[in-house]
Amino acid sequence: MEPSPSDFFEALERCARDAPETATQPDTVFKFVLAGPEGGAWLVDLTKGKRSRFVVKLLEAVSDCDQLADAGPQPAATLHLDAADWVAMTTGKMNPMRAFMSGKIKVDGDIKLAVNLPTVVNMVEGYGIGMQGPISIIRTGIENSVASLRRPLPSISPMPPRRTGAVPWLRAGRRLLRNPTAFFAECRAEMGDTFVVDAFGYRLFCVFSAAGVQSLWALPEEAASKALADLALLSHKVPIELFEGRRTFPHDLFAKDDVQAYLGNLKSAVDVELADLGDSGVIEAFAFTKCLAHRMGMASWGGKEAASPKYLPRLATLFDRLDMSESFVHPHKALLTIATRKARERAAMHEIEEIFGEILRGRSADVAPRTEEDLFDRICESWAHVPSPEREIGIARDVIVIHMGSQANLFAAMAWTLIFLLAQPDVMEAVRAGDDAILNPFSHEAIRMTQRSIVLRRVVTPIDFEHGNEIHHLPPGTLVTTMMSVTNTTAAPWLAKFDISNYRGSVFPRSRELAAPELVTTYGHGKHTCPAHRFSTSAITQAISELVRHFDLEPRYKDPNPRPRQLGGVARADRLCKIAYRRR
Numbered sequence: 304m305e306p307s308p309s310d311f312f313e314a315l316e317r318c319a320r321d322a323p324e325t326a327t328q329p330d331t332v333f334k335f336v337l338a339g340p341e342g343g344a345w346l347v348d349l350t351k352g353k354r355s356r357f358v359v360k361l362l363e364a365v366s367d368c369d370q371l372a373d374a375g376p377q378p379a380a381t382l383h384l385d386a387a388d389w390v391a392m393t394t395g396k397m398n399p400m401r402a403f404m405s406g407k408i409k410v411d412g413d414i415k416l417a418v419n420l421p422t423v424v425n426m427v428e429g430y431g432i433g434m435q436g437p438i439s440i441i442r443t444g445i446e447n448s449v450a451s452l453r454r455p456l457p458s459i460s461p462m463p464p465r466r467t468g469a470v471p472w473l474r475a476g477r478r479l480l481r482n483p484t485a486f487f488a489e490c491r492a493e494m495g496d497t498f499v500v501d502a503f504g505y506r507l508f509c510v511f512s513a514a515g516v517q518s519l520w521a522l523p524e525e526a527a528s529k530a531l532a533d534l535a536l537l538s539h540k541v542p543i544e545l546f547e548g549r550r551t552f553p554h555d556l557f558a559k560d561d562v563q564a565y566l567g568n569l570k571s572a573v574d575v576e577l578a579d580l581g582d583s584g585v586i587e588a589f590a591f592t593k594c595l596a597h598r599m600g601m602a603s604w605g606g607k608e609a610a611s612p613k614y615l616p617r618l619a620t621l622f623d624r625l626d627m628s629e630s631f632v633h634p635h636k637a638l639l640t641i642a643t644r645k646a647r648e649r650a651a652m653h654e655i656e657e658i659f660g661e662i663l664r665g666r667s668a669d670v671a672p673r674t675e676e677d678l679f680d681r682i683c684e685s686w687a688h689v690p691s692p693e694r695e696i697g698i699a700r701d702v703i704v705i706h707m708g709s710q711a712n713l714f715a716a717m718a719w720t721l722i723f724l725l726a727q728p729d730v731m732e733a734v735r736a737g738d739d740a741i742l743n744p745f746s747h748e749a750i751r752m753t754q755r756s757i758v759l760r761r762v763v764t765p766i767d768f769e770h771g772n773e774i775h776h777l778p779p780g781t782l783v784t785t786m787m788s789v790t791n792t793t794a795a796p797w798l799a800k801f802d803i804s805n806y807r808g809s810v811f812p813r814s815r816e817l818a819a820p821e822l823v824t825t826y827g828h829g830k831h832t833c834p835a836h837r838f839s840t841s842a843i844t845q846a847i848s849e850l851v852r853h854f855d856l857e858p859r860y861k862d863p864n865p866r867p868r869q870l871g872g873v874a875r876a877d878r879l880c881k882i883a884y885r886r887r
């Protein structure tokens with residue numbers, strides 16, 4: 304007989320009392336509201352320091368009301384799902400990520416906390432999340448693929464003009480991938496600023512008007528989720544277990560007073576990379592900045608060992624294998640990933656875990672006291688009380704996820720800053736004379752011109768999307784979409800050309816001249832603005848200023864443009880951008 308949800312929560316209470324240190328790792332309060340005959344509502348308090356009464360069964364009347372004053376602490380995240388789905392999930396028969404993505408689980412409150420769910424469930428003997436055997440995984444995979452062909456796309460009302468295609472599932476996908484920026488611009492010219500695109504089993508509700516783009520950026524995460532939209536995309540490329548149980552996020556690393564913690568490491572990373580160049584030679588701008596960004600990233604959040612010659616070359620190759628943006632730039636690589644069921648990516652993930660295991664063993668064997676702290680120490684700290692090998696794996700996976708966030712943009716932003724700088728000798732001379740600050744507006748303008756990020760929010764609860772005089776009812780599963788490359792250079796005629804005076808520092812004061820400030824962006828707007836904005840500007844400034852001060856540079860390319868196929872992130876170039884260099 305299947306266990307009931309009550310059985311699970313009783314077992315959880317017992318385990319938590321037996322091992323309170325482990326049980327309170329999530330350091331938060333969850334509420335579970337499970338629908339159906341076996342359902343009910345439970346408050347699970349896993350805050351640090353707690354030793355008794357971890358689970359409270361709530362009265363039905365309380366379960367439906369937001370005021371839990373009498374029932375103890377307030378939940379940071381409330382999970383709503385069917386009791387039968389909960390049982391299937393906690394006994395390994397249902398993949399939690401898929402349940403999440405298909406809307407079977409709804410989360411109120413801090414959605415990021417839901418990644419702790421496997422940690423909570425796996426703690427209880429006899430239960431487990433994500434523990435499906437290989438046969439059931441294959442069966443579920445086939446069932447899901449067939450179901451996605453049959454599943455009707457969300458029905459938007461009123462339905463705006465629509466771009467679709469004859470081939471099921473693919474629909475308009477092929478045309479979209481050929482040149483996403485041109486595709487959206489053409490759709491807009493034909494159908495206006497609000498339209499629908501059906502592609503790859505998704506329904507994209509696309510907005511490009513000032514009011515539409517403004518409403519998109521204002522959508523609350525609980526109603527239309529960026530995290531779930533990202534997961535849907537990432538799940539095609541990256542082993543999904545990578546995202547379970549993460550403890551350190553980029554938001555935890557780049558607060559204002561953290562600048563000192565990474566500036567010194569960035570400088571050392573640049574020095575090493577420039578020393579490797581020798582006295583003269585030829586680099587390809589994007590290949591060079593890619594190596595540099597790996598080194599700077601590892602030196603910042605991977606620890607100085609990861610940035611050393613012993614580990615960096617291997618790590619760089621493995622990170623490139625996990626790079627999500629690769630599958631956008633080369634769609635055939637995405638097919639290879641699907642065909643091999645992410646075997647190469649999973650192997651890369653495990654190899655990175657082994658490397659970090661070795662680095663951590665080296666650190667604990669080191670008798671000399673460590674003088675300086677880095678961001679990697681902070682990641683390690685959050686795993687301090689977890690036993691091996693989960694600790695080392697957890698640390699490695701935190702590093703991987705942070706590094707993946709950087710890969711889509713940073714190296715290409717550095718390369719374009721360099722390319723635009725080579726076209727403006729007066730600005731280059733200012734940098735050589737010591738004016739580093741000029742690279743702040745300069746890099747922002749370079750990013751604005753080459754940014755190819757597609758902005759996606761996955762509707763979680765039905766919403767009435769109000770924009771200007773229009774309201775569209777959007778059911779769960781709809782992807783509210785816009786693309787930065789379309790608006791960034793067309794929202795006003797003066798945006799078509801690179802002009803450093805558009806920015807003052809990292810501020811875009813001319814946004815007042817636009818129909819909505821949200822029409823132009825480099826690092827995003829609102830709640831999801833890039834947490835690594837300041838870090839990235841520092842990294843670009845350090846790298847480019849040192850390069851141009853130490854070397855004379857001569858471009859060996861002509862008129863590079865952003866690569867037309869690029870979807871997501873700052874674009875690479877449509878040609879090789881070779882640069883001859885000679886030490887000054």
Ligand code: HEM
Nearest residue numbers: 553705708709712713716758825826827831833834835839
């Ligand atoms: C020049 C470099 C970068 C650019 C232009 C850039 C751009 C952006 C943009 C436009 C967004 C918002 C996307 C949206 O709302 O849909 C974003 C979010 C994000 N970026 Fe960056 N990024 C850069 C570097 C980095 C680096 C180095 C990291 C990690 C170390 C990082 C991690 C993230 C994360 C985690 C988010 C999601 C934030 C959230 O959902 O709250 N980015 N970035």
